[in-house]
Amino acid sequence: MARIDEVQEAIARIRMTIDNYDESQRESEENEELDESPVDVQDSAHWAFGAPVSGRLVNSRALEELNDSSPAFGNFDFRLREFVSETFPEEHIKYEDTIMIRRFKCVHISYQSLEDWRGARDILRCSPSFHHNVRYDCVLVNMVDPGLHCARLRALLRCTLPSGRQIDIALVHMFEPSRWKPRTRWAGCQIRDEVKEYSFLSMEHVVRGALLAPVSGASNEPTHFLIDTIDADMFLRTDMYS
Template identity: 25%
Template sequence: MAIREAIEVFDNSHKDSGAEEENLEEGPDILHISVGSPLPSILLSQAEQLHTNDSAFSGFRKKAIVALRNIIANNDEPANKRVYPPVNEDLLITPFQYIKVNYESVINWKVTTDILRTNPHFHGRPRYDYVLLHAAADTFIFAQLLYIFGIIHNQSTYKMALVLPMDIPIAQSQNINRKSDQDLRLKRIQARPRSGAVVIDLDSIVRGALLVKAYGAQYDDEYIAVDAIDADMWWRMKTIKLARSKVNFN
C-alpha cells in the first residue's frame, strides 16, 4: 500500500509544475537539466551558515569548490585555458528550488520530463526528491536532492546540487528482510549519514526516481527503489550497474 501511494504522489507531482515553471531557465533547445524558482543570491559561506543545524551542510563551501574544480578539470576546454578557483574561495551562488530533467526513454527514445524539487514548504510540507545519478564510469547510484544552486566562476555559471547518496552497501548476512526482498524482487538501498552529503554536477542526474522508506527495516535509513513507476525505470533497473560500495566523488 505504501508503494502504491508513493507512486500516485510521484505521478501527481509530474502533472503540476506550479508557478515555479514561470521562472524556468531554458533556451530555445531542449536542455537535459533546467533550473527554476530561484532564491536570492548568497555566498557559499552564507549558505553554510544558514544551515548550521543540518550536518549535510558541514564543509559545504569546500565541498562545492572541490566539486567545481573537478567539473572544470573534466570539461572540453584546453588545459591551459582552465581557470580553477582556490580551494578556500568564497563564491556567489544562486539557490533554486526546482529542476526539470529531460531524458530519452530507453523504451521508445522519446524525450520524457521529470519535475524535481528541493523545497522546505512545498504545499505546506518539505519536498526533497530523489534521482538516479551517473556516479562514475559505468556506475550509477540513487540519491536525494538537498540543495540546488548555480555557482558563478570566471563569468560562467555552473549548475550543481548537494545530494545525499544512497550507496551504503547492505550486507546480505545482516539484511533481516533478505528473503522477502528476493521473493518480491525489491531493490533495497541505504543512505549515507547526512554528514556524508556530497556536491555534484547537475548534468550527472539521469532522471528522477521514486524511493520509499523500507517498512520494518533494520535501520531507519533504508529505502526501496521502486522500478514500477514507468517502463523506462523498470528497464534501467534491469540493465544498469548500481554501485556496490561507497562512491568516491572527489
C-alpha cells in the first residue's frame, strides 16, 4: 500500500507541474495577443505599430550603445540623423539635438486592392522571439524607381524629434534583383537577393506585407528568394481614400 501511495503522489506531482506549465503558456499567449493590438496610431496613417518593446523611451545615442554588438545598430545615431535630415529637411536636426525612440515588435498595414476594391490588413512581425522563434517579416515598398521592391523588417522605430514631431520608420534589409538563374522557372517568378547592409525606410512607403520563400535551405548556397509577380500599383493605401 505504501508503494502505491508513493506512485500516486508522484503522478499527482507530475500532473500538477504539467497543469501549471500549461496555464503559464496560456497566460503568455494571451499577453502576446493583447500586446499586438495597435497602439499610438498616427493620424490618417495606413499603418499602426503594436507590441511595444518593454522599457522607457531611449535616445538614439543610448540605443546605439545598448546594441553595440549588433551590426544593425553600427553607427546608428549618425545614420539616423542623416536619414531624417534627407527625408524631413524642414526639421533642421542639429548634432546636439536629442532624438527619442520607442521600439515595437509588430505593425498593422491597411490597404485596398484596385482589382476588387476590397480592404485588407496585414499584421507583420519584427521580433527576435515570436512564440520562441525568430521572425522578421517582409513588406512591399513603393519606390521612385519602377518595378517591384521588397524589404525585410529588422526594427520598428517611433522617433520623437526635437520639434515634438513623431515619425515612424523601419530599419530594413532591402532586396535587389539576383543574377542567379534557377533551372526551372515559372510565370510570375522573380528572384531577389537580400542586401546585407541595413537602411532606413519611412513607413509611409510601405504598401503591404510580402511573402518571400527561400530557394533552398542549404547553408552553403547564397540566399535567394522567389516571389510571385505583384504590382505595387495594384494596391491603394487606405489613407488615400479615407
